[in-house]
Amino acid sequence: MKRFFEPDRKTWLHRSNPALKLAVFVGLFVWTVLTHRIDASFYLACLFLLLLFFASGYPLWKTALLASGFALAFASASVTMILFGKGSEIWWSWGPVSISKESFYRGLHLGFRSIAFGCQGLLFVLTTTSTGLFYALMQRVRLSPKYAYSFMASIRLLPMALEELRIRRDALAVRGAGGKKGASRLLQMPELYALPLLAQSIRRAQRTAAAMEVKRFDAGRRRTYYYDSPVTKYDAGAFLVMLAAVLAAALLAQNLPIFELGDMRMNP
Amino acid sequence: MPLVEQKEETAADIQGLRLKFPGAADLLFRDLSVKILRGEKVLLLGPSGCGKSTLLQVLGGMIPRVTEVPMKAARLEVPESVGFVFQDPETQFCMPHVDEELAFVLENLAVPVQEMRPRIEAALRQVGLNLPDAHIPIGNLSQGMKQRLALASALLLEPETLLLDEPSALLDPEGRRTIWEAVRNVSDRRTIVIVEHRIEEVIDWVDRVIVFQADGSLVADGPAESIFRRHRNQLREYGIWYPEAWSDAYAPITESKSPALADPIEDQADCPNSSAPRLESELQPLLRLEQFSVLRGGKEACRVDSAIVLPGDLIAVTGPNGAGKSSLLLGLMGLLPRRGLCRYGEYLPEGRRAEREAAAKHMAFVFQNPEFQFVTNRVLDEVSFTLRSEAEHNLQQERRGGSARIGWPFVRRGRLTAEDEGKIERRALEFLHRFGLADYAERHPYLLSLGQKRRLSVASAVVSAKPLLLLDEPTFGQDARNTFAMLNLCEELRASGHAVLMITHETEIAQRLATRVWRVENGKLVDDRSTARSCTDGTRLVMGDADETFF
Numbered sequence: 001m002k003r004f005f006e007p008d009r010k011t012w013l014h015r016s017n018p019a020l021k022l023a024v025f026v027g028l029f030v031w032t033v034l035t036h037r038i039d040a041s042f043y044l045a046c047l048f049l050l051l052l053f054f055a056s057g058y059p060l061w062k063t064a065l066l067a068s069g070f071a072l073a074f075a076s077a078s079v080t081m082i083l084f085g086k087g088s089e090i091w092w093s094w095g096p097v098s099i100s101k102e103s104f105y106r107g108l109h110l111g112f113r114s115i116a117f118g119c120q121g122l123l124f125v126l127t128t129t130s131t132g133l134f135y136a137l138m139q140r141v142r143l144s145p146k147y148a149y150s151f152m153a154s155i156r157l158l159p160m161a162l163e164e165l166r167i168r169r170d171a172l173a174v175r176g177a178g179g180k181k182g183a184s185r186l187l188q189m190p191e192l193y194a195l196p197l198l199a200q201s202i203r204r205a206q207r208t209a210a211a212m213e214v215k216r217f218d219a220g221r222r223r224t225y226y227y228d229s230p231v232t233k234y235d236a237g238a239f240l241v242m243l244a245a246v247l248a249a250a251l252l253a254q255n256l257p258i259f260e261l262g263d264m265r266m267n268p
Numbered sequence: 269m270p271l272v273e274q275k276e277e278t279a280a281d282i283q284g285l286r287l288k289f290p291g292a293a294d295l296l297f298r299d300l301s302v303k304i305l306r307g308e309k310v311l312l313l314g315p316s317g318c319g320k321s322t323l324l325q326v327l328g329g330m331i332p333r334v335t336e337v338p339m340k341a342a343r344l345e346v347p348e349s350v351g352f353v354f355q356d357p358e359t360q361f362c363m364p365h366v367d368e369e370l371a372f373v374l375e376n377l378a379v380p381v382q383e384m385r386p387r388i389e390a391a392l393r394q395v396g397l398n399l400p401d402a403h404i405p406i407g408n409l410s411q412g413m414k415q416r417l418a419l420a421s422a423l424l425l426e427p428e429t430l431l432l433d434e435p436s437a438l439l440d441p442e443g444r445r446t447i448w449e450a451v452r453n454v455s456d457r458r459t460i461v462i463v464e465h466r467i468e469e470v471i472d473w474v475d476r477v478i479v480f481q482a483d484g485s486l487v488a489d490g491p492a493e494s495i496f497r498r499h500r501n502q503l504r505e506y507g508i509w510y511p512e513a514w515s516d517a518y519a520p521i522t523e524s525k526s527p528a529l530a531d532p533i534e535d536q537a538d539c540p541n542s543s544a545p546r547l548e549s550e551l552q553p554l555l556r557l558e559q560f561s562v563l564r565g566g567k568e569a570c571r572v573d574s575a576i577v578l579p580g581d582l583i584a585v586t587g588p589n590g591a592g593k594s595s596l597l598l599g600l601m602g603l604l605p606r607r608g609l610c611r612y613g614e615y616l617p618e619g620r621r622a623e624r625e626a627a628a629k630h631m632a633f634v635f636q637n638p639e640f641q642f643v644t645n646r647v648l649d650e651v652s653f654t655l656r657s658e659a660e661h662n663l664q665q666e667r668r669g670g671s672a673r674i675g676w677p678f679v680r681r682g683r684l685t686a687e688d689e690g691k692i693e694r695r696a697l698e699f700l701h702r703f704g705l706a707d708y709a710e711r712h713p714y715l716l717s718l719g720q721k722r723r724l725s726v727a728s729a730v731v732s733a734k735p736l737l738l739l740d741e742p743t744f745g746q747d748a749r750n751t752f753a754m755l756n757l758c759e760e761l762r763a764s765g766h767a768v769l770m771i772t773h774e775t776e777i778a779q780r781l782a783t784r785v786w787r788v789e790n791g792k793l794v795d796d797r798s799t800a801r802s803c804t805d806g807t808r809l810v811m812g813d814a815d816e817t818f819f
Contacts, residue, residue: 003405131368149372153362159407160358164640170603171640173624174633175728176657196639199714207359213334214352215421216376224378226371 005126007057012241013127014057016234019136024242025124031246032116036263038105039253041112047245048119055241056126066126070118074111082107086266109264130155136229146219153208161201168196277306279429279459280327284342287322287331296322297484306428309460311470311492314480315506316717316747320463321433327461328352328431347429347459351422355434357414366392366409366417367402373424391420395450410589412443416450429459436466438745440589440773444469465747466509471496479503507749514776517752551578551803552613554630554735554767555600560608562592562599569595569604572793575786579735580803581767582758584778587788593771596788597738600769602627631736632729636744638721639714641728647716648709650728652696658732659684659692696731703727703757719750726757730766737761739770743777755781762803 007014013021035041053063085107087100134152137143172192285300296319304310304327312320325331328350332339354360363369370388379387388402395416409417415435422430432451436444448469451460455473464470471477477495479488479502488499496503496510503510555577562570570592577583585593599606602624609616610623617626635641644650663684684692700706703723708716713724722742730737737758743751755777758768772778778785783803787795 131364149362152364156361156364156406167635167637168640170598170601171635172643173603174601174628174635175641175643175654176628176661192643195714196642199639200637204356204359207354207356208362210330210334211352211354211360211418212362214328214330214350215373216425217372218376221376222378223375224381224384226368226375226381226384228381 004062007126008059009057011055011057011127012234012237013055013123015232016238017136017140017229017231018128018133019140019229020231020235021124021128021238022133022137024239025120028120028242028246029117032113032120035113035116036265037253038109038112038259038261038264039257040249041109041116042258043249043252044246045112045115045119047249048116048123051241051245052119052123052126056123058126066122067119070115073114073118077114078107078111080107081110105259105261106264132227132229135225135227139225139229140231144219145217145223149212149217153212154205157201157204157208160204161197164197164200165193168193278303278345279306279308279347280304281343281345282326282341283344285326285339285344286341287319287326287337287339289337295484300484300486302478302486304459304461306459307457308476309455309474310462311467311474311477312461312463312480313467313477313503313506313508315482315749316719318480318482318506319484320480324431324433324461324463327429347427349425349427350429350431351419351425351427353415353418353422353430353432353435355437357411357418357438360414360418360421361406364405364407365403366397366399366406369406369417370402370421370424373421377425387424391424392417394423394454395420396446396453410443412439412446415439415443415447419447419450419454423454427458429461430454432460432462432464434464436464436469441775465507468509468511471511479506504748507747507751509748513748514780517748518780551580553578553611554613556609556611558609558611560599560610561606562595563605563607564595568791570599570788570791570793572596572608575793575796577736577767577769578803579765579767580762581769581783582762582781582801582803583767583769583784583786584782585769585771585786585788586773586775586778591788592791593788594740595791596793597633597740597769597771600627600738601631601633630734631738632732632734633738634722634725634729634740634742636740636742638718638725641725642713642721645712646709647705647711647713647724648693648696648700650713650724651699651731652692654728654732655692655695656684656689659688699727699731719746719753722746722750722754723757726754730761735766737766737768739768741771741773743772743774767803 032041032044035044049067052067053060056063058066082099082104083097085100085103087098087102087104087106089101090098091101091104092099131152134143134148138145138148281303283301285297285302286295287297288295300323302323312323314320322331322337325335326339326344327346329346330352331337361369363372367388370391371384374384374387392399392402397413397416397420406414406417419435430451435451436447439447444466452473460474462470462474471492474492476490477488477492478486479495479499481487487502488495500510504513504516553576557572557575559574560572561568585596587593595604598604600610602620605620606623612626612630615626617623642650644653697706697709700709703726705716705720705724705727708720713721716724726737726739726742739758742754742758746754751774758770759781762768770777779799781801782799783801784796784798786793787797
């Protein structure tokens with residue numbers, strides 16, 4: 001059976017080197033943070049949404065399902081700014097709430113940027129496996145195998161911890177310890193959950209570490225790598241497409257502006 | 269004997285080993301000497317905590333290389349290349365896929381990449397894992413296959429010695445068979461040292477058995493056959509699963525009353541059905557299911573068309589993994605949504621909340637890992653917690669009744685009087701006595717041994733008057749001593765009118781002790797058959813050691 005997070009087809013983004021891709025995406029994040037014009041952020045959001053749908057290699061409905069979360073991100077990022085932001089041209093006010101023209105557009109601007117962020121992050125996550133990323137980091141940027149393998153091992157342990165959280169909840173319900181209500185229960189929560197879950201996780205981590213040691217894992221020694229992590233034409237491709245997307249957003253904002261509001265900062 | 273074997277080489281030689289764990293009161297080993305020859309197959313036996321696993325770790329060089337433990341030895345010669353397989357199938361891997369995990373070993377050895385594939389495939393073949401594609405998630409393998417994967421990764425180290433630390437303890441019978449078959453297939457010309465409690469699959473082919481005592485000293489050392497002839501009593505005492513363990517513990521069922529049942533639970537008033545007529549047809553069912561089904565994620569996980577549970581029943585719920593056994597129990601407890609009728613005695617709760625409350629009132633549930641059920645920091649409090657919440661609940665009910673009479677909508681939380689508290693404490697202590705835990709009343713529950721933890725979780729479940737006890741694989745991974753202790757406990761609860769519903773893979777339990785066997789397959793109760801035992805007869809427990817009877 002196919003698992004949910006398994007792409008239908010491999011795109012050029014899957015084939016590019018995860019370490020370089022990480023660098024490119026960090027660049028994209030920085031660029032998005034430094035975008036101050038609402039037209040540019042609007043186009044960025046649109047273009048990366050398109051890229052997400054066409055370059056992630058997932059079927060449309062899955063991408064749509066995952067991207068639907070961005071509506072929430074958009075709302076939460078923009079609403080506060082829209083309702084409480086400062087501005088001179090007041091459209092509507094009621095008590096502490098005042099919607100001005102500036103705050104409204106600034107809110108939208110924030111929302112667009114959070115969509116662009118979300119798309120970029122999701123695009124990276126959907127096209128990169130954790131194993132691939134850590135192998136690339138070990139080979140390309142000399143991340144110590146000690147950290148890389150610990151991370152990969154801990155990813156394996158996560159679902160077990162989640163399963164145990166569920167069991168603990170059921171067990172507490174059976175014992176009737178979940179019955180208290182209100183603040184006292186909230187205070188008890190960390191104690192009730194942390195102790196058994198931590199005890200179990202620490203034991204497990206220790207056993208995994210022992211098993212790794214007897215397999216002669218030694219971070220200091222020379223090692224070979226099962227997956228090599230070459231730099232290929234796909235990396236150039238990925239870099240160029242991302243660059244093109246960013247430039248296209250900037251050009252569109254310049255030549256086909258929708259809002260025409262200039263810099264959105266208070267004191268640019 | 270062939271000539272080549274006369275020139276005996278030693279694989280390991282330990283003389284005068286002294287070892288002490290920090291914080292332990294006493295030395296674990298006091299001048300222990302063991303010599304193992306190359307190519308020998310050695311089985312280490314002994315009670316829990318006698319140091320078998322520690323010795324294995326010394327042999328494997330993990331102590332003192334990885335774990336620093338104060339130790340001293342007159343001579344310490346351990347094999348240079350060892351492969352290790354541990355007990356827990358879940359925690360031996362660090363990578364998500366099968367091929368990656370095996371490649372991890374080869375990477376550590378700096379094997380060139382182009383050699384990796386063929387070696388990975390060869391290792392998988394050696395242990396009988398015939399996967400069409402080695403790049404599959406480890407999570408998709410069964411527990412038994414995971415252990416064989418662990419063996420494969422040990423083999424990639426090309427070890428001359430294999431050390432196996434209870435590799436089959438957490439496996440079902442099929443998994444046990446295949447892992448030992450795989451070990452035998454690769455045992456040729458290798459030294460093998462095994463620690464194991466379940467020895468049916470092993471004794472036929474080991475050359476030598478070493479038996480330890482609880483204090484870490486050697487009792488016996490020799491060929492398997494003579495050890496089993498001369499030291500059978502010790503094996504039984506240590507909880508070793510030797511082939512005749514079951515028939516030694518339980519004589520054929522007879523009608524006579526067993527000595528263990530001569531003094532059943534005193535508070536018979538607790539159990540509503542204890543004074544009920546002892547004829548099966550006259551008994552009132554404790555639980556009656558009709559067109560009952562449990563849902564998981566909106567889908568039917570387990571379906572029961574019709575079934576009843578009578579007081580005195582011990583029902584073994586059997587079936588393959590993932591068939592829906594656990595879902596059925598969770599559904600009965602009201603922890604999963606459900607449909608259909610589930611009557612507790614005559615009472616038929618309606619609505620999710622009422623179902624849950626009724627379930628909590630009539631049934632106790634013991635999870636597989638008892639630690640998850642502990643809610644306090646003291647063994648005594650664990651038991652009194654159940655009593656206290658029950659008393660508080662009753663008090664609140666009373667007050668609610670009172671408030672309703674005068675039309676007052678609010679109810680103050682019930683507070684117990686000092687007298688009540690004293691009563692609860694006394695009763696909790698009494699129960700700890702019966703479960704053989706009185707000496708540990710002040711201890712933290714986590715510091716008990718596994719067998720004690722399980723006993724405590726049963727104690728805290730049955731201390732209140734709940735007639736039904738649900739157990740999720742209570743004997744899984746336990747040694748024989750703890751298993752029989754747990755089963756004795758169930759028998760005694762039965763005798764006092766409780767009913768026990770137990771998920772188990774152990775065919776012996778279904779055959780020897782159960783009054784009914786429920787078989788669950790593909791999310792449905794397909795077979796509900798009664799055994800030779802009726803819910804009204806007792807069993808003859810031959811294993812009547814004084815410290816093993818709780819009541």
